[in-house]
Amino acid sequence: MQQVLQALVLPHSKTMSRMTLTNLTHHQGTNRSTPIPRLPVLDWQTFTGLRQSSLPCLLNLPGAKYTNSGRASILIALEMFGIGQGDQVLVPTYHCPTMITPIIKVGAEPIFYPLNPDGSADLRWIATQDISRVRVILAAHFFGLPQAMSALRAWCDSQQIKLIEDCAHSLFGSSDGRPVGSWGHLAIASLTKFLPLPEGGCLVNNVGLPNFPQLGRPGLKAQIKAAFDIVHAGVNHGRIKGIRSTLEFLLSLLKMGRQPVAAPVDDEVSNASSALEFNLGPTHQTLTLACRWIAMLAPRQRIVEKRRQQYRFFAQAFQDCEFARPLVNELPDGAAPYVFPLWVDEPDPGYFELRRLGFPVSRWDRLWPHVSRIPRDFGQEWSHHILQLACHQDLTPDELNRMVALIKSVYSPTTRTKSKGDA
Ligand SMILES: Cc1ncc(COP(=O)(O)O)c(C=O)c1O
Numbered sequence: 001m002q003q004v005l006q007a008l009v010l011p012h013s014k015t016m017s018r019m020t021l022t023n024l025t026h027h028q029g030t031n032r033s034t035p036i037p038r039l040p041v042l043d044w045q046t047f048t049g050l051r052q053s054s055l056p057c058l059l060n061l062p063g064a065k066y067t068n069s070g071r072a073s074i075l076i077a078l079e080m081f082g083i084g085q086g087d088q089v090l091v092p093t094y095h096c097p098t099m100i101t102p103i104i105k106v107g108a109e110p111i112f113y114p115l116n117p118d119g120s121a122d123l124r125w126i127a128t129q130d131i132s133r134v135r136v137i138l139a140a141h142f143f144g145l146p147q148a149m150s151a152l153r154a155w156c157d158s159q160q161i162k163l164i165e166d167c168a169h170s171l172f173g174s175s176d177g178r179p180v181g182s183w184g185h186l187a188i189a190s191l192t193k194f195l196p197l198p199e200g201g202c203l204v205n206n207v208g209l210p211n212f213p214q215l216g217r218p219g220l221k222a223q224i225k226a227a228f229d230i231v232h233a234g235v236n237h238g239r240i241k242g243i244r245s246t247l248e249f250l251l252s253l254l255k256m257g258r259q260p261v262a263a264p265v266d267d268e269v270s271n272a273s274s275a276l277e278f279n280l281g282p283t284h285q286t287l288t289l290a291c292r293w294i295a296m297l298a299p300r301q302r303i304v305e306k307r308r309q310q311y312r313f314f315a316q317a318f319q320d321c322e323f324a325r326p327l328v329n330e331l332p333d334g335a336a337p338y339v340f341p342l343w344v345d346e347p348d349p350g351y352f353e354l355r356r357l358g359f360p361v362s363r364w365d366r367l368w369p370h371v372s373r374i375p376r377d378f379g380q381e382w383s384h385h386i387l388q389l390a391c392h393q394d395l396t397p398d399e400l401n402r403m404v405a406l407i408k409s410v411y412s413p414t415t416r417t418k419s420k421g422d423a
Contacts, residue, residue: 035358042234049302056179093379114377144338146175149183226288307391315316
């Protein structure tokens with residue numbers, strides 16, 4: 001059974017033709033094919049389609065500035081607000097460590113608030129708490145499905161609390177009739193989730209704060225490496241066909257052969273032994289030129305269209321499924337989703353099997369220590385039951401079909417019975 005499942009994740013053909021590349025690109029001792037990409041990867045199609053998207057793009061907002069990552073943007077936002085020791089920051093119980101680490105870094109305390117069924121902050125619960133030391137709330141458009149923000153912003157203004165609108169999952173879209181990223185006093189985004197880049201973030205300053213910091217410039221080596229990583233991730237996933245030999249030549253030229261270059265690090269699901277050890281990466285550094293160039297010039301309509309199309313494909317595929325259901329069936333008009341949130345009734349041990357097979361899925365099950373259980377909190381339910389399936393623009397129809405087939409195999413009653421028996 002394991003061989004069957006493995007075959008579903010890995011490309012069917014080209015095993016031989018990929019051998020040389022595998023030697024070049026995989027960690028030493030590994031000779032398996034590259035799995036379905038969890039994040040966008042460079043391909044010739046990256047440069048096709050209409051330049052502007054039908055949905056607003058956060059990068060077009062007047063106060064937008066590039067940063068190195070989404071987490072760096074959160075850190076800079078907290079610094080711009082002057083947050084430090086003694087301050088508290090409200091954050092959702094449904095989170096990944098990258099949302100919390102910047103708060104710890106500035107010396108503030110995260111306070112976890114529960115979520116309503118639609119993913120919005122439970123303001124009624126917050127009203128029962130002592131919020132005298134709360135100076136900021138972080139609110140996210142989970143999965144790239146824009147949240148209503150007007151009520152939250154009005155509440156923030158009435159309480160003199162600053163809103164960081166977390167658009168890491170929604171580079172495109174609109175909420176309550178306005179572009180995502182325009183509701184927060186400051187808003188942040190993560191470029192690697194929507195563009196084929198190894199790094200990148202954005203900070204939107206909607207209130208004219210004058211203290212956006214001076215960011216350092218990456219050196220020449222970092223510039224070259226970023227450009228190389230972009231191309232390499234594409235080739236490594238069987239895209240941008242026809243340039244493999246050029247890449248091999250460049251590799252030998254740059255003497256990087258012994259230094260494997262990976263696709264963007266999947267930090268949300270990395271193996272850090274503790275969430276508290278989480279690495280923020282370069283926080284006060286500008287985006288490399290190659291990344292900036294792609295962020296500015298890559299046509300955007302294809303990204304929006306494809307993601308909407310992939311989402312609908314999954315929604316259809318998991319309709320009437322006995323073990324799972326789409327969290328949100330109808331894709332909202334103003335959404336270009338980051339992932340497809342699939343609610344699975346009994347996610348384990350299937351989830352671990354999917355991860356082991358290199359399936360492009362993640363789950364936010366590594367909660368920050370001391371997140372307490374709050375009655376009627378949907379955030380903590382989601383952290384167990386919601387699988388976030390990649391639905392980016394660079395997944396092929398064949399990959400999408402294999403993803404559905406694999407999930408259905410892993411969670412089918414016969415497989416479950418067998419794996420229980422195996423254990
Ligand atoms: C909701 C949310 N906010 C912020 C971040 C941080 O973004 P980045 O990975 O670009 O640092 C992430 C990363 O996964 C995220 O999911």
